[in-house]
Amino acid sequence: MRPYQPEPAGLYVHIPFCIRKCPYCDFYSITDLSFKHAFINALMREMQMEAGFFQKTRFFFDTLYIGGGTPSVFDAEDIGQIIETARNAFPILPDAEITIEVNPGTVTPEKLRGYYRAGVSRINIGVQSFQEENLRFLGRIHSAEEAHLAIQWARKAGFDNIGLDFIYGLPGQTELSWIPDLERAVESEPAHLSCYMLTYEEGTAMDKDRRKGCFVPLSEGRVADLFQTTVDFLSKQGYAQYEISNFARSGPERSRHNQKYWQDVPYLGFGPSAHSYVSPCRYWNHRSVKKYLSDIGAGRFPIAEKEILTREQQITEAIYLGLRTTDGIDIEKFDEKFGVSFHEMFGEMTDCFEENGLIKTDEKRCALTRRGMLFLDSVVSALV
Amino acid sequence: MENIRNFSIIAHIDHGKSTLSDRLIQTTDIVSDRDFQDQILDSMDIERERGITIKSQTVCLPYTAKDGQTYFLNLIDTPGHVDFSYEVSRALASCEGALLLVDASQGVEAQTLANLYLALEHDLEIIPVINKIDLPSADIERVKNQIEDDLGLDPETAILVSAKEGTGIEDVLEGVVTHLPPPVGDTEAPLKALIFDSHYDPFRGTVVHFRVYQGKIKAGDSICFMSNNATYKVEEVGIFQIVRVPQKTLSAGQVGYMIAGIKTVSDTRCGDTITLKKQKCDTPMPGFMETKPVVFSSIYPVASDGYEDLVTALEKLKLNDASLIYEKDTSAALGFGFRCGFLGLLHLEVVQERLEREYDLSLILTAPSVQYEIVLNDGSLLIIDNPALYPDPTMISLTKEPFIRAAIIIPDHYMGAVMKLCLDRRGINRNYQYLTNNRLEMIFELPLAEVVYDFYDKLKSVTQGYGSFDYEIIDYRETDLVKLDILINGERVDALSQLVHRDRSVERARHACEKLREEIPRQMFKIAIQGAIGGKIIARKTVSPFRKDVTAKCYGGDISRKRKLLEKQRKGKKRMKMVGKIMIPQSAFLSVLKTDKD
Numbered sequence: 001m002r003p004y005q006p007e008p009a010g011l012y013v014h015i016p017f018c019i020r021k022c023p024y025c026d027f028y029s030i031t032d033l034s035f036k037h038a039f040i041n042a043l044m045r046e047m048q049m050e051a052g053f054f055q056k057t058r059f060f061f062d063t064l065y066i067g068g069g070t071p072s073v074f075d076a077e078d079i080g081q082i083i084e085t086a087r088n089a090f091p092i093l094p095d096a097e098i099t100i101e102v103n104p105g106t107v108t109p110e111k112l113r114g115y116y117r118a119g120v121s122r123i124n125i126g127v128q129s130f131q132e133e134n135l136r137f138l139g140r141i142h143s144a145e146e147a148h149l150a151i152q153w154a155r156k157a158g159f160d161n162i163g164l165d166f167i168y169g170l171p172g173q174t175e176l177s178w179i180p181d182l183e184r185a186v187e188s189e190p191a192h193l194s195c196y197m198l199t200y201e202e203g204t205a206m207d208k209d210r211r212k213g214c215f216v217p218l219s220e221g222r223v224a225d226l227f228q229t230t231v232d233f234l235s236k237q238g239y240a241q242y243e244i245s246n247f248a249r250s251g252p253e254r255s256r257h258n259q260k261y262w263q264d265v266p267y268l269g270f271g272p273s274a275h276s277y278v279s280p281c282r283y284w285n286h287r288s289v290k291k292y293l294s295d296i297g298a299g300r301f302p303i304a305e306k307e308i309l310t311r312e313q314q315i316t317e318a319i320y321l322g323l324r325t326t327d328g329i330d331i332e333k334f335d336e337k338f339g340v341s342f343h344e345m346f347g348e349m350t351d352c353f354e355e356n357g358l359i360k361t362d363e364k365r366c367a368l369t370r371r372g373m374l375f376l377d378s379v380v381s382a383l384v
Numbered sequence: 385m386e387n388i389r390n391f392s393i394i395a396h397i398d399h400g401k402s403t404l405s406d407r408l409i410q411t412t413d414i415v416s417d418r419d420f421q422d423q424i425l426d427s428m429d430i431e432r433e434r435g436i437t438i439k440s441q442t443v444c445l446p447y448t449a450k451d452g453q454t455y456f457l458n459l460i461d462t463p464g465h466v467d468f469s470y471e472v473s474r475a476l477a478s479c480e481g482a483l484l485l486v487d488a489s490q491g492v493e494a495q496t497l498a499n500l501y502l503a504l505e506h507d508l509e510i511i512p513v514i515n516k517i518d519l520p521s522a523d524i525e526r527v528k529n530q531i532e533d534d535l536g537l538d539p540e541t542a543i544l545v546s547a548k549e550g551t552g553i554e555d556v557l558e559g560v561v562t563h564l565p566p567p568v569g570d571t572e573a574p575l576k577a578l579i580f581d582s583h584y585d586p587f588r589g590t591v592v593h594f595r596v597y598q599g600k601i602k603a604g605d606s607i608c609f610m611s612n613n614a615t616y617k618v619e620e621v622g623i624f625q626i627v628r629v630p631q632k633t634l635s636a637g638q639v640g641y642m643i644a645g646i647k648t649v650s651d652t653r654c655g656d657t658i659t660l661k662k663q664k665c666d667t668p669m670p671g672f673m674e675t676k677p678v679v680f681s682s683i684y685p686v687a688s689d690g691y692e693d694l695v696t697a698l699e700k701l702k703l704n705d706a707s708l709i710y711e712k713d714t715s716a717a718l719g720f721g722f723r724c725g726f727l728g729l730l731h732l733e734v735v736q737e738r739l740e741r742e743y744d745l746s747l748i749l750t751a752p753s754v755q756y757e758i759v760l761n762d763g764s765l766l767i768i769d770n771p772a773l774y775p776d777p778t779m780i781s782l783t784k785e786p787f788i789r790a791a792i793i794i795p796d797h798y799m800g801a802v803m804k805l806c807l808d809r810r811g812i813n814r815n816y817q818y819l820t821n822n823r824l825e826m827i828f829e830l831p832l833a834e835v836v837y838d839f840y841d842k843l844k845s846v847t848q849g850y851g852s853f854d855y856e857i858i859d860y861r862e863t864d865l866v867k868l869d870i871l872i873n874g875e876r877v878d879a880l881s882q883l884v885h886r887d888r889s890v891e892r893a894r895h896a897c898e899k900l901r902e903e904i905p906r907q908m909f910k911i912a913i914q915g916a917i918g919g920k921i922i923a924r925k926t927v928s929p930f931r932k933d934v935t936a937k938c939y940g941g942d943i944s945r946k947r948k949l950l951e952k953q954r955k956g957k958k959r960m961k962m963v964g965k966i967m968i969p970q971s972a973f974l975s976v977l978k979t980d981k982d
């Protein structure tokens with residue numbers, strides 16, 4: 001038997017709790033914190049169940065991402081326990097990237113110090129905006145000042161790999177009102193920035209308000225302009241875009257974990273609604289804490305659905321995900337994985353987009369241009 | 385022969401013909417209740433769904449009357465829509481009598497009158513039947529008055545029924561036996577039988593429906609069609625009792641079918657006379673006119689590899705539908721397809737639906753057109769129904785278009801609305817008369833082109849459903865025709881061209897541009913949609929481009945969802961046509977044909 005050359009993979013933990021639901025958000029979380037304790041136990045149980053099942057020699061893990069929801073509703077001890085359980089269950093590299101997402105409204109200097117001591121190496125802070133008015137519109141539980149403090153405290157706690165999340169494209173927003181947020185972000189010298197265009201996800205409270213006409217969404221053209229502004233501004237400040245909404249000061253400071261989603265790297269997810277992917281399979285857990293708890297309680301995997309991707313589906317995903325990144329589709333890897341020639345399959349179309357200035361291709365890579373990124377969905381739907 | 389009755393039910397649409405037919409069939413017990421499907425005579429799916437009959441169906445009902453004798457009542461069903469009034473006439477030719485059905489709450493309508501005239505032309509005995517007497521809004525006295533005044537029939541002979549509840553059904557059967565005459569004809573004379581319909585059976589070939597006027601026909605006979613002297617050997621004769629029931633012979637007075645190894649329905653002609661090869665009858669029955677298509681449209685498959693399937697599907701449809709005609713057509717935008725001729729817009733829709741549903745095809749249809757007569761400067765005459773063949777306008781000396789005579793019956797307070805509608809449609813009001821104190825019959829002469837577009841829907845809407853309508857083509861008149869082209873980003877899309885009257889061209893152009901704007905999805909660049917006559921732009925709309933089309937966030941949980949969306953879009957793309965760089969969905973082509981629901 002040929003021994004496996006172990007492959008890198010990622011671990012994701014979904015914390016399904018928030019203090020209050022933000023009206024734009026469609027991540028799975030509940031606000032009833034009384035399930036916290038039961039959840040942590042179930043989560044650890046799930047990891048142990050998976051560990052018994054999973055081929056230890058096939059993967060090693062160089063990232064662990066604790067996301068949500070609001071992981072920072074848990075104190076350092078709980079988070080420490082999660083990390084320890086994961087390390088016992090899976091082969092996690094000693095210098096793995098271990099990220100936690102925190103909400104500025106839930107942190108104290110002690111908590112952050114505790115996270116650091118528990119082994120968290122990277123912290124991602126949901127700032128969203130430094131302007132009270134925006135925070136109100138977004139229904140955030142924290143003030144601009146609290147966000148500012150959270151950054152200070154994180155740094156003092158020892159974190160030097162800090163990421164900040166922002167949202168732009170709010171109703172009425174202009175370049176003039178958005179740039180100050182970017183300026184303040186850059187002033188605090190994070191390693192990483194995520195800037196998301198506000199999206200009205202179907203079924204969210206904000207989308208309902210929009211349909212009711214409670215506010216006038218910013219026009220598509222304005223949002224597009226703000227996108228260009230963001231990319232320009234950040235690149236001048238030394239933050240290179242590496243994915244539609246993600247920017248990093250340097251290569252190593254990119255989110256190692258999140259890049260796995262776009263590069264066809266396997267990951268295992270734990271907690272309600274978490275997705276796992278080991279090519280060609282993807283499966284995901286129930287989007288319900290109750291169902292999750294009862295399945296784990298009964299010794300069952302809490303899997304809601306599973307899909308096995310056909311070759312055609314894998315190609316579709318490879319194109320869509322590859323084009324999200326500035327590195328683009330790795331053509332050699334594509335050709336090797338699918339046993340075809342990318343250029344033969346898509347050359348005619350990519351040439352056409354190249355002429356229109358939406359795509360850049362060479363022998364090795366096929367990527368969207370800055371302008372092309374604005375049309376990712378159209379370009380992909382024309383290709384696949 | 386004394387015990388045979390041949391009759392039809394004639395009625396305005398929705399007055400309950402199908403329901404009454406079902407009751408008659410049920411009462412006479414030829415099918416068990418368990419097998420009974422509602423409205424059994426409308427056997428094609430689409431007909432049943434739309435509640436209309438297109439192909440005539442026949443059923444032979446054995447009935448034991450009060451006099452103790454058993455009668456065979458041949459009910460010959462007739463189509464129920466103006467587009468097919470010609471087929472009604474064919475069915476009536478085989479009958480001695482007809483039940484004229486009138487809705488007790490609606491009263492006499494345009495098709496009631498039109499059908500009555502047809503029946504009288506064939507010298508039929510008529511029994512008025514007032515249906516839906518169970519309705520609270522039924523007004524039997526008023527309907528009786530209409531029967532007397534509008535129809536000139538004896539209201540006292542009217543039979544009152546509720547087809548829905550089954551009341552009065554016995555009276556109808558008795559009425560048929562006692563009031564309608566039995567057929568006459570010499571069984572010993574040479575065979576003389578009239579073909580009034582035919583349909584295609586995939587296992588047996590063409591099944592010919594006919595009525596024997598004199599003589600006999602049986603399996604083994606060598607028969608001959610008098611129109612073309614084609615001869616066939618009869619394999620089977622029989623009667624219809626929902627299913628075909630073979631008989632030894634059919635003789636004078638009987639209605640039934642024949643199977644004789646005839647390949648396609650087109651090999652038979654309705655109105656033709658069947659006789660024996662060896663012993664011909666002296667003169668053929670007076671025949672029918674050929675049904676001529678009046679509406680033309682080109683049909684293209686959406687999928688570029690769908691042409692072969694379309695060929696096969698049309699061939700199969702044609703087996704059963706001799707009135708459908710088609711020939712090859714090509715379009716720069718849509719590739720290979722067919723130019724088809726239909727009896728009317730409904731016929732077109734039915735064919736379209738059958739092609740899509742029964743043969744699983746996705747189709748694009750071009751704007752329906754009537755047939756124009758064009759006299760060129762050199763005096764030659766062109767008959768044109770396809771915008772693609774429209775000659776250079778400078779070569780045209782004169783164009784003529786078909787006109788119809790339309791009879792419209794309405795409650796009189798809709799007079800203004802109907803007048804406006806018809807005048808807007810370039811109609812000429814020839815006459816109007818009160819049928820009863822507040823019901824009006826208006827006669828218009830209208831260009832057929834205006835009627836095939838959306839006239840019937842509009843009439844229904846301006847009269848809140850109370851207006852009824854019947855028409856016949858009368859003549860060709862001089863007209864001012866132009867060819868309207870649609871340009872998309874400057875490129876003419878031939879499949880969207882239409883022939884229209886100059887006065888209507890701006891409105892049509894605007895309508896087409898607006899519909900296209902609604903249906904063409906936004907793309908990365910601006911799309912200009914223009915309507916033009918010759919080089920002159922008369923309408924324009926634009927589809928504004930995307931300024932952005934990107935999903936901001938995509939992590940583990942978002943990937944499947946996004947992929948499924950892409951897969952859905954890909955499916956949708958199969959229903960699109962590339963015109964230049966622009967994807968035009970099938971729905972856009974079809975939306976141009978639709979009118980606004982106002």
Ligand SMILES: Nc1nc2c(ncn2[C@@H]2O[C@H](COP(=O)(O)OP(=O)(O)O)[C@@H](O)[C@H]2O)c(=O)[nH]1
Nearest residue numbers: 397398399400401402403435515516546547548
């Ligand atoms: N109330 C009532 N409704 C009837 C009666 N006969 C038919 N209908 C209804 O009238 C509508 C049209 O009937 P249908 O037989 O399809 O009419 P057709 O178009 O003449 O064949 C249907 O909804 C029937 O259910 C009746 O005697 N009483």
Ligand code: SF4
Nearest residue numbers: 018021022025068069
């Ligand atoms: S805190 Fe984060 S996860 Fe929770 S509702 Fe707000 S945006 Fe969503």
